[in-house]
Amino acid sequence: MASTPTTIDKTPLPNFEKYGKVSVWCSTISYETIPDSYFVEDEEGVDPWAKNFLINEYDHENMETNGVASGMASVKSIIEDCSYSSAYGEGVIHKITKMGHPQVSWIILLFDFEYRNKLTKIHEDEYVQYVGSFVYDMDAISLAEQDQIVAVREEKIRLEALMVLETEAALAATAAAHVPVSAEVPAISINPASRAAPAPKPASATMPSPVSQAFEPESEKSFIKPVPKGRNPWLKG
Template sequence: MNFEKEGIVSVWYSTTDYSSIPDSYFEEDEQGLDRWAKNFEITEYNPENMETNGCEQGLAPIRDIVAPCSWSYSYGEAIIKKIEKLGDKQASWLILVFDFEYRAKKTHIFEDEYVHFVGCFPYDMEAGNLE
């Protein structure tokens, strides 16, 4: 499925210690897809549009992880609220894919063993950071 959509960022978060996730989760196969993408039935995405941020060990307040991300002023508060609604006040790391609208209602996949899908949010390249 192709989920490309300009002006939208799709977000996943984890509460699993980054250091305890096997390297194989991030290794690409012949098609250039890693296990994360396959788990969510993502058949293609532009790796240049992907951003990750988090802490090496343990958990941090979601705001601390979202704030340094590109253009976070335009979507950061919405992500914080949604993750808190999902029951977490802290996270270990985030995956953001810009110009991408992942549709979990189509794939019926909302999480794998390491990350939970947060949602899709409009973003603005004119926006600064949340910090």
């Protein structure tokens, strides 16, 4: 990622950059009610969010945000489309829920960054709360992609089981159509040379049912990769 750092020449604090970590903040304030001034950078390129949390440097290109324009939504619905979220999403959901927020309005993700609130003594400002830092993997997919792959796999298993049941039903029907003659009926001797050719099997034993014809399982790789809904709340309006 290209580096466009923002710096704050005030309290000397360590650089919080940490490869493989993502720091997360969440908000329970409706996004539309937050004043535009919260997202405006000053002449030095510093925004109020960084100042409030005493962050002396961060890479704008490593920031990603997501949320709803107004009101709130479940944490999963907001985190699931974020980059690499299959690696850390469940942890974020658990932590935010433990904080007492079953729903949030938006979140901030700062990748390759490990914010340490025990050092700054700042856990929240007027609009967002620090959630924590989590391990992430750039090879990970999003939670939305992961859920879609699982759904496709489960549907494939369901259809395969259905086809097995249909085949068993067809074989049972075929067996029932060839019930042996009752032992009470006298056997009739037939010259092998004059024996007729066996009748063809019923069509139902060889042709797929309408259900299996109409629905073919989708490939596990045919899902559409979701695009994150947003990158930066500073682009408000």
